[in-house]
Amino acid sequence: NIISVIGLGYIGLPTAAAFASHQKKVIGIDINQRAVDTINRGEIHIVEPDLDRVVKSAVEGGWLQAALKPTAADAFLIAVPTPFKGDHQPDMCYVQAAALSLAEVLKKGDLVILESTSPVGATEQMAEWLAEARPDLTFPQQAGEQADINIAYCPERVLPGQVMVELIKNDRVIGGMSPVCSARASELYNIFLEGECVITNARTAEMCKLTENSFRDVNIAFANELSLICADQGINVWELIALANRHPRVNILQPGPGVGGHCIAVDPWFIVAQNPTQARLIRTAREVNDGKPHWVLDQVKRTVADCLAHSDKRASELKVACFGLAFKPNIDDLRESPAMSVAHLVADWNAGETWVVEPNVKSIPEKLANEATLVSMETALQHADVLVMLVDHQQFKAIDGAQINQPWIVDTKGVWR
Numbered sequence: 527n528i529i530s531v532i533g534l535g536y537i538g539l540p541t542a543a544a545f546a547s548h549q550k551k552v553i554g555i556d557i558n559q560r561a562v563d564t565i566n567r568g569e570i571h572i573v574e575p576d577l578d579r580v581v582k583s584a585v586e587g588g589w590l591q592a593a594l595k596p597t598a599a600d601a602f603l604i605a606v607p608t609p610f611k612g613d614h615q616p617d618m619c620y621v622q623a624a625a626l627s628l629a630e631v632l633k634k635g636d637l638v639i640l641e642s643t644s645p646v647g648a649t650e651q652m653a654e655w656l657a658e659a660r661p662d663l664t665f666p667q668q669a670g671e672q673a674d675i676n677i678a679y680c681p682e683r684v685l686p687g688q689v690m691v692e693l694i695k696n697d698r699v700i701g702g703m704s705p706v707c708s709a710r711a712s713e714l715y716n717i718f719l720e721g722e723c724v725i726t727n728a729r730t731a732e733m734c735k736l737t738e739n740s741f742r743d744v745n746i747a748f749a750n751e752l753s754l755i756c757a758d759q760g761i762n763v764w765e766l767i768a769l770a771n772r773h774p775r776v777n778i779l780q781p782g783p784g785v786g787g788h789c790i791a792v793d794p795w796f797i798v799a800q801n802p803t804q805a806r807l808i809r810t811a812r813e814v815n816d817g818k819p820h821w822v823l824d825q826v827k828r829t830v831a832d833c834l835a836h837s838d839k840r841a842s843e844l845k846v847a848c849f850g851l852a853f854k855p856n857i858d859d860l861r862e863s864p865a866m867s868v869a870h871l872v873a874d875w876n877a878g879e880t881w882v883v884e885p886n887v888k889s890i891p892e893k894l895a896n897e898a899t900l901v902s903m904e905t906a907l908q909h910a911d912v913l914v915m916l917v918d919h920q921q922f923k924a925i926d927g928a929q930i931n932q933p934w935i936v937d938t939k940g941v942w943r
């Protein structure tokens with residue numbers, strides 16, 4: 527039996543490698559020639575602990591192979607990006623392209639699974655695209671249990687940085703378009719899954735994925751809103767949350783410069799787009815979290831003003847250092863990062879020099895490099911006038927308070943309280 531995984535990114539490649547490491551023949555499909563070539567050399571094009579080792583042995587063992595276009599297989603898994611368009615509407619163009627490309631090689635008895643985070647109804651829509659492309663086959667929406675092709679929605683829920691563990695250990699929601707579809711999908715994941723397959727229908731599974739990330743977004747928004755309130759009230763929000771969390775039924779998350787990444791800052795908008803009237807809390811949470819970088823800039827402006835009032839330097843002589851650019855601690859991923867947003871806002875506003883410190887990268891994106899300078903942690907600690915803590919990387923947490931001479935600090939992570 528051949529498994530075809532379409533989209534070899536942060537989810538597809540680990541999933542392909544997990545099947546291959548259980549001696550299943552896997553063909554990975556990606557439109558990016560560089561990714562295909564890299565994988566076929568037994569190497570990886572993304573950063574994820576342990577993934578390099580698993581891919582290398584899967585490719586060397588002949589179990590995993592990458593290609594640009596789908597060929598015949600028995601099961602197809604789609605794990606392509608589902609971004610939103612400018613107006614926060616989900617953009618399903620990559621799922622559609624994947625469905626149409628695999629439709630050409632689909633045969634009776636095949637299983638098609640959508641893993642990409644998608645709006646409710648996306649699996650039914652995908653099944654329609656497949657049915658239109660292949661009128662010679664029957665699909666669950668027409669033929670139910672008797673369909674030639676089985677289709678399910680099975681969302682991923684792995685945490686970047688811990689993908690190889692969570693992929694295997696986490697329980698998995700299986701949303702088949704019919705009970706047979708769910709059974710077939712469960713059987714497939716059970717090849718590597720140690721967690722449980724929990725069966726539901728496709729629409730509930732789609733909503734479940736969106737719900738998980740919206741739950742986290744709303745809870746982080748609560749912490750971020752508290753941080754604004756506490757700043758006005760002269761209360762240390764970190765101490766407050768630690769105290770409140772001593773209550774047996776309270777568990778508040780941590781505030782920060784905003785919410786980033788490719789999931790939590792995106793997925794709640796899928797719910798809002800489909801339910802604009804009802805999804806009031808979810809929309810507001812998104813707005814609270816998206817507004818946080820601007821609030822941090824206001825804090826930086828105030829701190830710079832205080833600094834200037836206490837020194838004989840001019841604004842143009844001041845050096846403001848931003849600590850951290852990644853979207854969360856101890857990773858090198860700068861995409862969709864609120865820390866990057868703050869660094870840009872500070873650099874655009876600042877009359878003096880803007881420095882950035884990011885121990886996990888060797889260079890910064892060109893746009894930021896035009897307005898800010900990447901410096902070492904030591905340089906920033908010794909020579910910057912104002913410090914802005916944005917990401918609680920382990921290196922920053924390890925800084926001894928005695929090394930920090932500047933009283934002018936904006937600490938969005940409560941690391942240097």
Ligand code: SAJ
Binds near residue numbers: 682738746790
């Ligand atoms: N963050 C805070 N405060 C917190 C926790 C996180 O500000 O207390 C921020 C982080 O700094 C980051 C953002 O939230 O900017 C998201 O980070 P994260 O670690 O919460 O989540 P992701 O985006 O890396 O992964 C999430 C996970 N979802 C949940 O925990 C519900 C993961 O399990 C999903 O598989 C993933 O989204 C996904 O692909 O959907």
